[in-house]
Amino acid sequence: MSTTVKHGYSAKTRMHFLVLFLFGSLLLSGCGSSTSAETKAPAAAPPPATVIVEAAKFKDVTEERTFTGRVEAVDTVQIRARVQGYLKKKSFVEGGEVKKGQVLFEIERDSFEITVRQAEASLASAKAALTLAQQTFNRNNKLVKQRTLAQASLDDAQSALLQAQANVQVREAELSSAKLNLGYTRITAPMNGLVGRTTYSVGNLVGPDSNALVTLVAQDPMYVSFPVPQWLMTEIRKTGRKTDGVYVSLELPDGSTYAHKGTIKFTNVQGNSTTDSVTVRASIPNPERLLIDQQLVQVSVIRKQPERKLVVSQAALLLDQQGTYVLAVDAEDKVVIKRITTGEQQGSLIVIDSGLEEGDKVIISGHQKAKPGGKVSPQMAEDQSGAVPTTGNIKSTKE
Missing domain, CATH: 1.10.287.470 (Helix hairpin bin)
Structure with missing residues (x-):
């Protein structure tokens, strides 16, 4: 008896195809699982951020304070007639310099x-x-x-x-x-100095009751008076500093530095209640007559002997609501916050009164990449070829 094959395949053949299909599905399933596992593997951690640091170091610092001062004549004399009579002669040039004993006026x-x-x-x-x-x-x-x-x-x-x-x-x-x-009747100059404008012309009747004939102003040396804040004067007195340990330097109105140095001669015994300051007066030579009475100048009081003080770049300073601080890098390259107290400014450097020790590494560039407690890759500022650390004002940040 013969068997009729329908649809072109026998039952045995169809069974063979089914086994191959199931085996292929298992292989594909295994491959898919492997790919998914590889996709879900964790990514590698990024390397620490690179920051530029410098070490806090001691440096010979010359302390300097700057004030606005005014030049004053050491002596100003109003020349008057001591007897009554008619002016006969004037023997000087207005605005010129005269010597002590020189005849200025003659009365008949x-x-x-x-x-x-x-x-x-x-x-x-x-x-x-x-x-x-x-x-x-x-x-x-x-x-x-x-x-x-x-x-x-x-x-x-x-x-x-x-x-x-x-x-x-x-x-x-x-x-x-x-x-x-x-x-x-011969009116002479009581000192060396410059004379101003004459009040009376030759021929006028003058006497003890008349106005001053002319004003004579001493020229060498000159005084420079400037106000010092009360808090600074208190600080100076507490430290026992003496005026002979400093000298005075002037900046003229044109921005140039005056060639001669001065010394402090007088400190007022009373403070100014309006400005909360004390007036200090220095004496300074004026051989070239560059300084004139009532001239406005910048006064720098500078310590003669420098002091060893700890300094860092101003670029390291940060500021928040708690005050001034720096981001330092410890021995494990972790970022730590150090609160500091600063002193006077020295160009691009700032004196550190407390909060740091010599050798502490502080970040001067890359603050935005440094997080307190996190690791960084520090590079010393002097190791950066051609890189110049940024300097400027204190930065304000929020932790």
Whole structure:
């Protein structure tokens, strides 16, 4: 009996295809599982961020404080007439420099010379009367001793002698006064300095009640006065610093540095309640006459001997609500916060009063990549070829 095959395949053949299909599905399933497992494997951790650091170091620091000051003349004299008369001559150039003893003005002398001659004549007359009174006294004294003249006559002669002596003294004083007034007709400079504008012209009547004829201002040396805050003065007094340990340097209005140095001479014993400051005054040479009275200048008070202080770059400083701090890198290359107290600025450096020790590594570039507690890859600033650390103001951050 023959078997009829329908659809072109026998039952045995269809079974063989089914086994192959199931085996292929298992292989595909295994491959899919392997690929999924490989996809879900964890990614490798990124390398630590690179930051630039520098070590806190000690440096010889010259402390300097800057103030705004004003130049003042050491001496200012208003030249006045001491006797009354007409101005006869002016012997200087307005705005020019004069020397001590130089004649500035002359007042007409004729009337004063006459007064001197009169006083000389009166003195001569008084001396003649004194000679006569002395002779009379001597003669009467002998007669009284010989008992040929009454004592009363000798007393009268002695009285006349005393009056004659007193009259001579009066006439001598009158002559001295006349000569003094004659000398006042020549008005001289009491010191070296610059003269200002003349108040009166030649021919004007001047006297003790007149305004000043001219103002004379001393030029060398000059004073420089500047206000120092009360808190700074208190700090200086607490540390026991002396004024002989500093010198004064000036910056002129054109921005140039004045060639000569000054010394502090005076500190006011009273503070200014309006500005809460104390006025300090320094003396400074002025041989080239570059400084003038009431000129505004920048005053720097600089310590003569430098001090060893710990410094870091200003670029390392950060600021938040708690104050100033730096990000330091410890021995395990972890970032730590260190709170600091800063001192004076030294160019691109800042003095560290507390919070750091010599050798501590602080971050000066790459702060945004450094997280407290995290690891970083520090590179010393001097190892960066051509890299210059950024300097500037303190950065403000939030932790």
